[in-house]
Amino acid sequence: MTSLPTPLPGAKKLGLVIDLDTCVGCHACAVNCKEWNASGHSAPLTDSNAYQADPFGVWFNRVHTYEAGEGQGSRTVHFPRSCLHCETPACVTVCPTGASYKRAEDGIVLVDPETCIGCQLCAWACAYGAREFDADDGVMKKCTLCIDRIYNENLPEPERVPACVSTCPASARHFGDFNDPASAVSRLVLERGGYDLMSEMGYQPTNKYLPPRKPAAPAAATPPAETGATSSLLRWLDRALSR
Amino acid sequence: MNSITPPNPAEPAINLSPAVADDVKFTTCYMCACRCGIKVHLKDGQIRYIQGNPNHPVNKGVLCGKGSAGIMQHYSPARLTKPLLRVGERGAGEFKEIEWDEALALATAWLGTVRATDPKKLAFFTGRDQSQSFTGWWAKQFGTPNFAAHGGFCSVNMAVGGLYSIGGSFWEFGEPDWEHAKYFLMLGVAEDHDSNPIKAGIAGLKQRGAKFVSVNPVKTGYSAVADEWIGIRPGTDGLFVLALVHELLRTDKIDLDYLVRYANAHWLVIRNPGAADDGLFARDEAGKPIAWDRATNAPADAATAGLNPAVIGEVTLPDGRRAIPVFHLMAERYLAPEYAPAAVADRCGVSAETIRRIAAEMAEIAFNQPLVLQQPWTDTAGRRHETMVGRPVAIHAMRGISAHSNGFHTCRALHVLQMLLGAIDTPGSWRYKSPYPRPIPPGPPPVGKNATPNKEMPGMALGFPQGPEHLLLDDDGTPCRIDKAFSWEAPISAHGLMHTVIANAHAGDPYKIDVLFMFMANMAWNSSMNPGDAMRQLTDKDEDGEYKIPKVIYSDAFFSETVPYADLILPDTTYLERWDAISVLDRPIGSSHGPADAIRQPVVPLDRDVRPFQDVLIDLGARLSLPGFVNEGGAAKFTSYADYLANHERTPGVGPLAGWRGPDGTSHGKGAANPDQLKRYVENECFWQFKLPPEQTYFKHANKAYLDTAHAMGMVGAANQIVFQLYSEHLQKFRLAAQGHGPVQPPERLRARIETYFDPLPIWYVPFEQAAIEQAAYPLHAITQRPMPMYHAWGSQNAWLRQIYTRNHLYMNRRMGTALGLVDDDWVWVTSRTGRLKCQIRLMEGVNHDTVWTWNAIGKRSGAWNLDAHANESEQGFLLNHVISEWLPAQKEQAQDQGGHRTANADPVTGQAAWYDLRIRVEKVAHGEEGQTAPHFSTLPRPPHMKPAARTLRYGEKT
């Protein structure tokens, strides 16, 4: 059903918070996502030219690196990107088959591989490049928010989080319910000024990004430069010490 | 299907709880040397998912990109499948498959002849594997001095610099106090061996609001998230650090009490210029260093508790000699104007103001914001302290410091800085990882003189020389080792000089060898400083048409660039198919919280005719009847490596694994062998960890309870305080030899070099290559960095990882590039003093103005790793190594009278390969030269029966 669902009472709004302040760009989230999902809900994530020139494969998460500003003051920012599970995503509404849908109970945007015709319209409609067409399989695939992990009763409770979140060595990825103001993700967004990507598109992304922090202020004032004469060793001559 | 009906009936029913695995096995990751614990999920006979083990002390559940791609490594199309025997010319890659019996018989015959005639003609060198305590022991039992692993080109400067200064080091032997540090200074680190802990640590630190400063010519990775980036000029960190030292001394922001309590600041150094004792410590009759007691105005045992020692002023000893405290020497040196921030600023590319501020910030945190833990402890003098007072300034450094020819001293300078701040193993500072701290130096000297037919060596090949008497030289001064480690060329080369082995063996300098036996080191490509030369040397023949290096045996698991250069290939398994140990005897997984070690167990069955290399060594050991590998009757002592792991004892009670020792598995650290030990490890998720009680986790170098524990567990020989060596008498001993003292003296051509670089206090000097070239001709520094998702050469055979980096660019500062008229993706020639290569350029902001860099080991030889001949790795990827040289420019004076003597492009103290001293120039290619990187070598043919790799990969496809 590609009309957007009316959220059910008490429905969750699940998504990710990505902390650009601590992301070191290691690609762990991207590879672990690939690893989990290769055999997961949307299996396989086909790789083409796997060992040849110009390889390309299906990935649900990709890590960019940007430089902003100039010279010494420039910042290097690592920037992982996956589906933002938007609240009003055109990727869902454009879908002619209903294969693309937003879950009423938690807001996760999914593709039904059984009914997708592979028209790719949703990929065109997604402003964020979060859809991945598996040409070999003929269907559209995308980040599932690890739907087969987060509710999976075969996994121990603490592991019921997306693969990318559990693997991130820098704790730069957080998963939770944005409808719960007390959740860690809601609090992070509030405290750290979490923002939307391309808000002008009007898709209302659920995932939020935390900006890189302003550099810490100097921990101490810079002492004046030397006056010319080297300080004397004599000041330590009578220093009482105790070994 | 366990699907639930969704509350919205329009939604398709999906299975929210699919079964993840039908079996889960724990083991240790091997996608890099970080040694994270992994949980391998197996389903329908395939690997479903590899996850970080949440209970593992190293990674606590996280997994990096490489670790997450283990599946693709395991199923790599470049896996070797059977032993191979060369049939064509060496280097042509023509092999036939042979059975293991034949392979082992052949190896036994080759090696047996060497052992029976001249065991040193075996050169056994290994890569970054984690079984060096075993391979080293095998070499010892064989009787060759010629053993080392990759440490010589890796980070031996870091290791030796630390081990000779503080009894521990950065690298894998220490870690910042991630939970408590308030200020973190990181120098020259891109990724490191501790890759997951560092990432977690930095994130934690930032979340706590601590300040993180990264000193690195390049702002990527960790440096990108630093609060402050200092884009230093390569090779000048020593100056920068000594300027910080200058500032701390100038402003009197030092912890003198800490210095006399834990370092040798008050030890007296004899001043007797020209004499054999000049610069040595003044000692009492018992040989103990002495200090000047200000209370009695007389000399006293420097270790006396409560002593009020003089740290300034020359004194006259009872025997009439003059002596001066270490601190005095040090302060005098670093207060000199040459170390003033303003004097070094230009050379470092860091403003004097910044240097002064960083020093002030460190001092502020260390002294005005100390971190006090309410944790009583007792020091080695028996004094109880009610609290642990920490200087929460942590420092970490790696190859950006060590991979320079001045790296040893820079590393020592860093430790001096730590000492001045009182910031070693205190709350919030840098801390030792178990089994460190160890005594200084930590172990016995190297052994390797007088290799004797059919006889084992009396000790391990690698060790820690304490003076010229420990060098491995023949009576005429000729180096005993093929790599000339522990000779005057590199006296304290505690990890050997792997980068000179092939060239020396080829030249027969200092002697010819018969068998080159290598394991897991891609020496015909990314681990050689000059792979073109390595390939030539491996294929070069003498007048009789024999190869100059007669026999090459190599063990690799994959079809790497080096495989075609061997005569006999012993194919290894992947890491998921074998037993392995991350042993306490080697580089264990211990942390500041206590000792730990780990194992690997086979998690998937073998499906090819390959064998774990360690099993093969056990087998060869028995076939060669090496002592230790056979029983009295000559029968094999161990059935397998697993058997060895559980039952071998290096010294009574000490074996490869420290956990669950003793017949009932209740002893830890030391204890009799336990046949069930591996089972216990498997039950405990393949690792063992001993958590130190809180009172033992800081001040370990002087913490009585800790040292007692360490002693009981066999980590230190005696529970004595480990005194930091601000001033290194060991270095002075070598210097004295250079000044003409003692029976073992350097050859004339090295005399001045030894005298200069064996300074007992840290110095800085212009890196050798830079000093020897005409700077204007090679105006740029060129360095490499580890890409986080790739591990050296292996990553490229991995279908997932290679998609991240199939090619590399040469990154250049935008202003520099613009000045040279270059734009993104331009093709350029990169020329160094020894070679040139062609690649593509990319401009960026976050790099030192005069530095270019690239990702390491992305470039591949066409055909290798079973990649398509035209894969991007060989068409657009490149290896910077092609313009590096393992030798320094020949010095003119020397070329005449020393017959063109070659000096390794390495640190003069440790022999550490100076990868990052490289200087180059960059020019746009001529029209028509674009399109393919150079040098471009011929395409390697696939070994027999290796199938061409698939084009489309549908791993995980539902069948």
Next chain:
Amino acid sequence: MKPAGSIVFFTTASGAGYGMLFWLGLLSTTHTLPTALWYGLTALIIAGALVTAGLLSSTAHLGNPQRAWRALSQWRSSWLSREGIAALLTYIPACLLALSWLIDPHPAPLTALLAAALAIATVYCTAMIYASLKPIRQWNNTWVAPFYLLAALFTGAICLAAITGFANPAAAATLSEFAMLTGLAAALVKLLYWRHIDTTTSASTVASATGLGHLGTVRSFEAPHSEENYLLKEMGFRIARKHAAKLRAYALLFAFAFPIAILFGVVAGVVPVTLILIAALCALLGMALERWLFFAEATHTVVLFYGRQA
């Protein structure tokens, strides 16, 4: 956006087919068209063939064409679904039109008008598929739908005129006038469209895409993968400005200038009616080129993440 041959063909051919159907429906009620049975059937069959070939070609673009029927279900939100339904619905009056022609060359006006209306509605749906896509500013604007409609009317008229020329030159001249009018209008709209896309920029920028604008100029330092991935292959297709300008000129010449000149000649009676066939083929070719450009010149916001302009 990567121009997919199947889609270029689809929109061009079906546009012309629906345009023909529109004129056939409309003009059959006004008795402007020839009444010969062969004429009616030929015209309808050609229109149907163009439409059907286009629709079939569009399924070649699908990853799972055998499931194409599923595309009819989401008419509430999806223009593609609506297009599919409209296309299928159009077959009903179109077939009835053909049937009734067999009986009587003056078909029931209701059927005829319905066919005309549905044909044009289908074209509108096609246009709206593109025009509704916010991330692609070259599509998401007011000029797209009018152009698609005018282009369909123009190519439909010219194709019908070509056939009509063989039955009734006078009727062909009338159709030629319609074709000229719609052709000129279409050309004008296309010029305005080009001016629009040349003078506007995306509301989104690298800065808004990354949210890092406050740190200074944002540049892509490293892409996630060193070779092109699906997103870049599909949505990162770029055409050089110079190249595009040349192609625009050709598109104008072939789609409009030459055909309209010929039509003018026909109307003025200076060239034979049979030449309309050449004009029609020329127009279709030009229109295909225009469609190709419509894709090739379109940029998608995803490229912002790769440091490019959208």
